[in-house]
Amino acid sequence: MESKAAVLTLSALAQDTRLAIFRLLVTAGPAGLVVGRIGETLGVAPATLSFHLKELTHAGLITARQESRFIHYSANYAAMNELLAFLTENCCGGMPCGVASTVQANGACC
């Protein structure tokens, strides 16, 4: 992942409404949720919601899937994991270290 892409992804998540949308979709799983459902769950006006969905989509964090007259949005887990890996990349110059180790599976040392 490039730094530019990472900033785009982080910017997408760095906002109350969008973070709430993303976490709601993470919880919802691969089936996702339709726009109306997201809006009524989070109490967001249609135009505002559409704006934020576009931002998240543009960042690659969520994906749209048309089904009948509804559009289902679902979380893109791969994009999220790429971001997590990027953030811990080359930690401590690549030297193993024991600092606050909770995430290790992606090759990060701390």
Place this chain on the structure above:
Amino acid sequence: MESKAAVLTLSALAQDTRLAIFRLLVTAGPAGLVVGRIGETLGVAPATLSFHLKELTHAGLITARQESRFIHYSANYAAMNELLAFLTENCCGGMPCGVASTVQANGACC
């Protein structure tokens, strides 16, 4: 971690210069780097750098340590890991799923 804190943390990282600072400090390890070194490495003006360091500090992502007349900043690995855990929390409603699994150690299912 609260959603509000997560937005603060994500906002801190969602900016070119700040992401570069943070990643530089992640690479530098616990010893950290002095402000002047960060500035010359990244080519950022003092006032601008100070502004961004404050933002990152306020978000808890980096820590200042005075030593002689220099101030060393270093990455706060624990804060980063909390953020990562928060983002994957309650994934797929808590059901195990096989979607794009790269980060597993923090209890996330995907």
Place this chain on the structure above:
DNA sequence: TCCATATTTCCATTTTTATAGAAATATTGG
């Protein structure tokens, strides 16, 4: 086709964020 409903685009407004020059503050070695 026509209507109802879902979602997006357009637009104007308000709020927030980034930038850096210049001045102020702090620390310490001499």
Place this chain on the structure above:
DNA sequence: CCAATATTTCTATAAAAATGGAAATATGGA
């Protein structure tokens, strides 16, 4: 204490992002 250097704060300006009403567009059932 003074001088030198490190870092921050002040201030103004420029740029970007969030919001929601109203109108436009799409989709599918009747």
